[in-house]
Amino acid sequence: MSTLPKRSAVEQNNTWELKDLFANQQAWDASYNEVKESKKKPSEYEGKLNSPQSIKEVFVLEDDISLKLERLYVYAHLHHDEDTTNPTYQALLQKAKKLSVEVSEALSFITPEILSLPEKELDALIDSPELADYKFTLQEIKREKAHVLSKTEEALLAQVGNLSQAPQNIFGMINNADMKFPNIEDENGKEVPLTHGSYIQYLENPNRDVRRRAFKAVYETYAKQKNTIAATFSANVNKNMFYSRVRKYPSVLEMYLSGDNIPKEVYTNLIDTIHESLPLLQRYMNLRKKLLGLNELHMYDLFAPLVEEYKWDITYDEAKQTILEGLKPLGEEYLQVLRQGFQNRWIDVYENEGKRTGAYSWGAYGTHPYVLLNHKDNLNSMFTLAHEMGHALHSYFSDEALKYRDAQYTIFLAEVASTTNEALLMDYLLKKSTDPKQKLYLLTYYADQFRTTIFRQTMFAEFEKIVHERAEAGEALTPQELSSIYYDLNVKYHGNEMNVDQDIEMEWARIPHFYNSFYVYKYATGFSAATSFSKKILDEGKPAVDRYLGFLKSGGSDFSINILSRAGVDMSSPQPIREAMSVFEDVIKQMEELTK
Incomplete structure (x- = not known):
């Protein structure tokens, strides 16, 4: 029986305010339909990207579609992470993911088409006053030019893409599905299971025999698979060498x-x-x-x-206050935004049934960032809050200062x-x-x-x-x-x-x-x-x-x-x-x- 509260029972003040992204489901649906419709427009420019005006128009369109898609995706994902068992948001996230793939396909011709222009024309575009907002984008496209192949070769490489995932997928299966560690004896002489998750906990055990037994058991298990894992690892290195040679990199x-x-x-x-x-x-x-x-x-x-385990209870409110004090050296401009984040429900604070584990900061350009926590009243959680708010404020200041295309670090x-x-x-x-x-x-x-x-x-x-x-x-x-x-x-x-x-x-x-x-x-x-x-x-x-x-x-x-x-x-x-x-x-x- 889970002792965690259901999502519906969590105090609103400790949850993030997703209405800042979309007022309600109807607003999300309307935006979804709009993106579905507007993703057809870029194809009108295919084969015509040879002037500053046409390139600027397609970039403006690309930004508009990408930004709307980003909001749809983030909203669906954040709602899903609040409670991963909720079928409504499972479905919403699937819809957003599918749309994301469709949009990628619709926009995929832009970079290769610009890259197919002769070097001189590309240089002229980079220096064009009309494209001043996109100068860095064009410089980046040009920088990659030496490593982009012909259309046919690129299509062939795209098909190799699935094969190239094989070493990572095989390792994942060996490591997460097939690898079984033996039980070990704990400090009380009781047999306990050893898993990937519990391994570090055993290494942190004050009892040295427990640490040694866990250590030996883990590496003896890997040693039994050494030939298979070495072959998988070697395949990954060979894959890397294939791509670096085909794309003409020195190493x-x-x-x-x-x-x-x-x-x-x-x-x-x-x-x-x-x-x-x-x-x-x-x-x-x-x-x-x-x-x-x-x-x-x-x-x-x-x-x-x-x-010896030092007991240090730090409530969430104390953690926020301590962080505000600790970050005073960053000055009032920084602290003002930090307080805003603490007060205006940027943060989803505590664990609830079905909530995604861990912590992260995420958001969409044009609205404030969001932070997911699973806060416990301890030192580690206070540092996690400081860490994730560091990400959030980096995004906030970048978004405030820059246009959409340049804001993402x-x-x-x-x-x-x-x-x-x-x-x-x-x-x-x-x-x-x-x-x-x-x-x-x-x-x-x-x-x-x-x-x-x-x-x-x-x-x-x-x-x-x-x-x-x-x-x-x-x-x-x-x-x-x-x-x-x-x-x-x-x-x-x-x-x-x-x-x-x-x-x-x-x-x-x-x-x-x-x-x-x-x-x-x-x-x-x-x-x-x-x-x-x-x-x-x-x-x-x-x-x-x-x-x-x-x-x-x-x-x-x-x-x-x-x-x-x-x-x-x-x-x-x-x-x-x-x-x-x-x-x-x-x-x-x-x-x-x-x-x-």
């Missing part, structure tokens, strides 16, 4: 960085700068060993709690604003805290974020780079080869303070992100950029705040690297990562002081 890495126009140096700089900071991670490992009272630190001790930038909020909140809590136990609890929370978000994700990124380089050089990716590369990286990163258990060599086999290639580095760069921003805001005050607000108002109006650079964070240099590392060093020092 797979450069193909994946190209989407956001990220220079290769950003990737290699991250790895090199983290290498020079490995002594800091190893110093933290040493401190972890000392605080856990161990002679030897093992891989299964990495998630063990360093502080890239994934490369997405985690910066959310993590900056967390860093400022953490700084505030640490300065305010007078209880040594509470302070150590906060510092541990923060130190582990550095370990998992910067060091661990960079190690993953380095693994992907080495593996693809070896495959591109014609080497075979056997299970032994993959395990050896992965094990050696763990030794390199964790150093002599860590007893690197042989079992960890199989961890590469359980990371789903490796099938979304060259993505994980964005967690590390985003966290570094955010730490750098928060440090500048706290050290410099107003000039840094103004630059930061400029960043929030830039959306996707330029290349990500340029947007960050204008705000004072140059991700093509090691500086932001070094600034993040100096904050990490300060956290370790404070922990060492408290535990002398």
